[in-house]
Amino acid sequence: MRKNLLALAALSLSVSYSSVAVAQHSGAMTLEEGADKVLTADTLAWDFVEGITTEVGPRQAGTEAEQRGRDWAVKWLRQNGFENVADEPFMMETWVPGALASAEITSPFPQPFEVTPLGGSASTGTDGIEAEVVYFKTIAELSAAPEGSLKGKIAYISHSMTPTQDGSQYGFAGPARWVGASIAQSKGAVASVIKSIGTDKHRNPHTGGTRVVDDMIPAGALSIPDALNLERMFARAGDRPITMKLVLTPQNRGMTQSGNVVGEIVGRDPSLPPVLLACHIDSWWNGTGAFDDGAGCGIISAAALHVSHTGQPLRTIRVLMAGAEEVGLFGSIAYSKAHIDEPIAVAFESDFGADRIWRFESNFRDTNPDLHAELAASVARFGVANSTIVASGGADINIARDQKTAIIDLQQDGTRYFDLHHTPDDTLDKIDIVQLRQNVAVWTQIAGILANYEGSIQGEVAQ
Amino acid sequence: MRKNLLALAALSLSVSYSSVAVAQHSGAMTLEEGADKVLTADTLAWDFVEGITTEVGPRQAGTEAEQRGRDWAVKWLRQNGFENVADEPFMMETWVPGALASAEITSPFPQPFEVTPLGGSASTGTDGIEAEVVYFKTIAELSAAPEGSLKGKIAYISHSMTPTQDGSQYGFAGPARWVGASIAQSKGAVASVIKSIGTDKHRNPHTGGTRVVDDMIPAGALSIPDALNLERMFARAGDRPITMKLVLTPQNRGMTQSGNVVGEIVGRDPSLPPVLLACHIDSWWNGTGAFDDGAGCGIISAAALHVSHTGQPLRTIRVLMAGAEEVGLFGSIAYSKAHIDEPIAVAFESDFGADRIWRFESNFRDTNPDLHAELAASVARFGVANSTIVASGGADINIARDQKTAIIDLQQDGTRYFDLHHTPDDTLDKIDIVQLRQNVAVWTQIAGILANYEGSIQGEVAQ
Numbered sequence A, B: 001m002r003k004n005l006l007a008l009a010a011l012s013l014s015v016s017y018s019s020v021a022v023a024q025h026s027g028a029m030t031l032e033e034g035a036d037k038v039l040t041a042d043t044l045a046w047d048f049v050e051g052i053t054t055e056v057g058p059r060q061a062g063t064e065a066e067q068r069g070r071d072w073a074v075k076w077l078r079q080n081g082f083e084n085v086a087d088e089p090f091m092m093e094t095w096v097p098g099a100l101a102s103a104e105i106t107s108p109f110p111q112p113f114e115v116t117p118l119g120g121s122a123s124t125g126t127d128g129i130e131a132e133v134v135y136f137k138t139i140a141e142l143s144a145a146p147e148g149s150l151k152g153k154i155a156y157i158s159h160s161m162t163p164t165q166d167g168s169q170y171g172f173a174g175p176a177r178w179v180g181a182s183i184a185q186s187k188g189a190v191a192s193v194i195k196s197i198g199t200d201k202h203r204n205p206h207t208g209g210t211r212v213v214d215d216m217i218p219a220g221a222l223s224i225p226d227a228l229n230l231e232r233m234f235a236r237a238g239d240r241p242i243t244m245k246l247v248l249t250p251q252n253r254g255m256t257q258s259g260n261v262v263g264e265i266v267g268r269d270p271s272l273p274p275v276l277l278a279c280h281i282d283s284w285w286n287g288t289g290a291f292d293d294g295a296g297c298g299i300i301s302a303a304a305l306h307v308s309h310t311g312q313p314l315r316t317i318r319v320l321m322a323g324a325e326e327v328g329l330f331g332s333i334a335y336s337k338a339h340i341d342e343p344i345a346v347a348f349e350s351d352f353g354a355d356r357i358w359r360f361e362s363n364f365r366d367t368n369p370d371l372h373a374e375l376a377a378s379v380a381r382f383g384v385a386n387s388t389i390v391a392s393g394g395a396d397i398n399i400a401r402d403q404k405t406a407i408i409d410l411q412q413d414g415t416r417y418f419d420l421h422h423t424p425d426d427t428l429d430k431i432d433i434v435q436l437r438q439n440v441a442v443w444t445q446i447a448g449i450l451a452n453y454e455g456s457i458q459g460e461v462a463q
Helices: A002-010 A016-025 A032-043 A044-055 A064-079 A139-143 A169-173 A181-184 A224-237 A290-309 A329-339 A367-380 A399-405 A433-451 B002-010 B017-025 B033-040 B044-055 B066-078 B139-143 B169-173 B180-186 B224-237 B291-310 B330-339 B370-376 B398-403 B433-451
Strands: A083-096 A101-107 A111-113 A115-117 A129-136 A155-159 A191-195 A217-222 A245-246 A251-265 A275-280 A317-322 A346-349 A356-360 A407-413 B083-096 B100-108 B111-113 B115-116 B129-136 B152-157 B193-196 B219-222 B243-248 B253-266 B275-280 B316-322 B346-349 B357-362 B406-412
Touching: A016 A083, A016 B152, A032 A290, A032 A433, A044 A064, A044 A290, A044 A433, A044 B224, A064 A083, A064 A251, A064 A290, A064 A317, A083 A329, A101 A115, A101 A217, A101 A224, A111 A224, A115 A245, A115 B398, A129 A139, A129 A191, A129 A224, A139 A155, A139 A181, A155 A181, A181 A191, A191 A224, A217 A224, A217 B275, A217 B357, A224 B044, A245 B002, A251 A290, A275 A290, A275 A433, A290 A317, A290 A433, A317 A329, A329 A399, A346 A399, A356 A367, A356 A433, A399 A407, A399 B406, A407 A433, B002 B180, B033 B291, B033 B433, B044 B066, B044 B291, B044 B433, B066 B083, B066 B253, B066 B291, B066 B316, B083 B330, B100 B219, B100 B224, B111 B224, B115 B243, B129 B139, B129 B193, B139 B152, B139 B180, B152 B180, B180 B193, B193 B224, B193 B243, B219 B224, B219 B243, B253 B291, B253 B330, B275 B291, B275 B370, B291 B433, B316 B330, B330 B398, B346 B398, B357 B370, B357 B433, B370 B433, B398 B406
Parallel strands: A129 A155, A155 A191, A191 A217, A275 A317, A275 A346, A346 A407, B129 B152, B152 B193, B193 B219, B275 B316, B275 B346, B346 B406
Antiparallel strands: A083 A251, A101 A111, A101 A245, A115 A217, A129 A245, A251 A317, A356 A407, B083 B253, B100 B111, B100 B243, B115 B219, B129 B243, B253 B316, B357 B406
16 A cells, blocks of 8 residues: 555555545445446446547647647546656658548449558649549458559559458458559559459548559549449449549648657556556547547546546556557557666457457467466456457557567457448447447456566466 | 330330330249339439439539539430430529538637538638627527527537438428528627538548528538537536637529430320329439439339330339439429420339338328239338328429329338438449349339320329
8 A cells, every 4th residue: 555655645646546536446446346337337438538539639740739739638547646657759741631521423324432541652633633543352462463564554452351350351351451552553544443342331441551652543432322332333334444533632731749658557566567457549430439449538537537546546547548559550660669668467459349348268278377377267248259360459558569479359249340440430430339448447457457567477488 | 016116116226225125024923923023123313323423423403514414314314214204404593512611610619610602602702701709509489589699600509410310300300501691680780600410420521402581691510529529519618708710602693504314214195194203313512423323213213114114114213313413403403394295194203311121101091092902012021011191202302292193102212311411422333233123123013004004193082
């Protein structure tokens, strides 16, 4: 309790809430009771994601909007009792989408389409580019196109993608976005558009990063209904060429400042390596970043607080709300670089929406089987299955991979994730509070066990 | 068969398809067999709606796009064997949405919202209007606001709306759109925005007509997620005013030409009053008019052809694809004015999407109970229930109401209709071909009985 008493003496009332809470609740509830209570009663995760989506909204990396998001998170963490709250700055190359985004079929079936620029896209200029569209059903078809064959053309790249609980079809369909534009550019294309990487049928295109190359071309994503319409046009056009006018006006702003927001529930023995809970604070500009990743930041912060409400943990629990994840993991890289010499005991991240956790994975099942089994057993009552899959961690815990330390993945149900991913539809109303609370309960249970674990979480690793 | 032989001789091969079909199929299938076959095998309705949404897309009334839609429909009707196909022109006051539509909360929680102009809205000018927003939970609350109390303000009007199978909550929630702007204007507001009249949670605002008054103000609809966000802002803002910058740039183009597309399956006795099947060919600019009302035009046209495939009907079946329905029923009014002296035997319309028909209604249950009962019984096998509700007909059959003749309503399932209504999401992918075919089967059955009915469909009406 030494730490708590010191904290009470040293900190202002608003800042010391968690310490007060620890003092009041220590011993009053077991960790299991705390996690069970969260399942029906948590209000913290919702308060975070409701607050940041309402009071800040979109938080494009490196912009003033992301800065407001970080400021908001810093304030929220302090008000809710986190200690050592900081916004750790780093510099980044900042891309912004610009004001104009339109696509229009000009012949033979004139009609407007919904389009959005991909992160890293070049600008067409405000006058746009009008050119014939060449249709590729897959990225493999595009790759097989002869050199120079797309000179003066717009490449349209389709793909197949179905909803999957584990999100695995993102890896199957994603290359159309990740490398489609750069391959099209290498064949001479003046621009490229893809069918949005998504599983919905709404006129809301999915953005997302694309590989940037020298002499980058404008690169957009059509909404899925528009992409399907374009494919029907090819079926109906016969020998007539299909021409599109594309206007995308992204800009590169050069180096601007972003930052990583951190905060701690300080443990009884701060000399022990901390437990790191991660999410990202930035979002794409087109949605409010509710599912991606306001919910994740709410889940991890609420869980850390709920652990503290069952007693001050042995180890410090640190939350990391990484900046600039969407545009290239800049925050994760900066955090690892800045803190590589400070060992992390274990790290895990929430960044796959707010639907229920269904599977537990670690990377220490072989090296610390007892702890792995204890953790898996502890969340079975929440419907979370054990797994032999080796956890590799999310985008924001580069530091754990760089340190080769313990990693956990709490896999969320991604069945509807790619309906919303990187679209204007990523808004608060998509969050189901019952499932959100199940996430917080599972995180509370897992983080609580880990933060009170005395030995090496990873166990004995031979290397 | 006289008529058929004449038609074969007089018409080109492509135009005479239906006559050929009649000659080939007459007597080969009963009407019941024909309707049953449609249930699993119709391709005509899909061909129409797939074609017009792909080759034309949005068809805003009074514009060149609607003209292309009418031209496309004329060609389709001729190619599929309709006779007396025409585009009957009329003049109308034409409103267009303009190029810009944006809404942005400027204080205390800056973020962009999705907005669309309502049909009839005035322009804010390209510089927009920035003003404090005043929140009204219902149209009744707005109506109760003191005179002059909205001077210099933007009124925000919310409402409650839930999905209903019969679409009845459109009447409950609709006034917020229909009269909200005009009431706000009367209290001094400089602009108004409503929560979209809809039941979805997508960032796709629902447009639709609003009452136009002298000194009309700019009037927009926020997407439902944005409207919910605005309401949360009011809950979080305390005493701080919420200000919005609104940019809407609609234009009035003055008088332009629209038209009603008509075509006929000519009956064995063309002197008998025809059976009128109606839909509308225009759509709002923001979607492709698949559910509203490309599907309806496909359903009625397919049904007329399927009736002819079971033998030339006694009465002529006329299809009316009305122009300019969305913006004020201009086509329906023009059609009635032009044809008021030509008696219609019975009229019915398809304009409520493409989901299954679940209820049969007529306005002659009392005056011709045997026919009403026969019609209701004939579609029971398709899951369509009889009803005592008196049919009043859809928007495009003004002529039937003006002539006080027989009307039928084939009620479609509207549960998801207001997810899509007047939004960018009104696209082909929303149409379920199984349900679309059920519509065509029911229409074929009903239209076939009526077109072969010898007596007065309405029965003896005392007036």
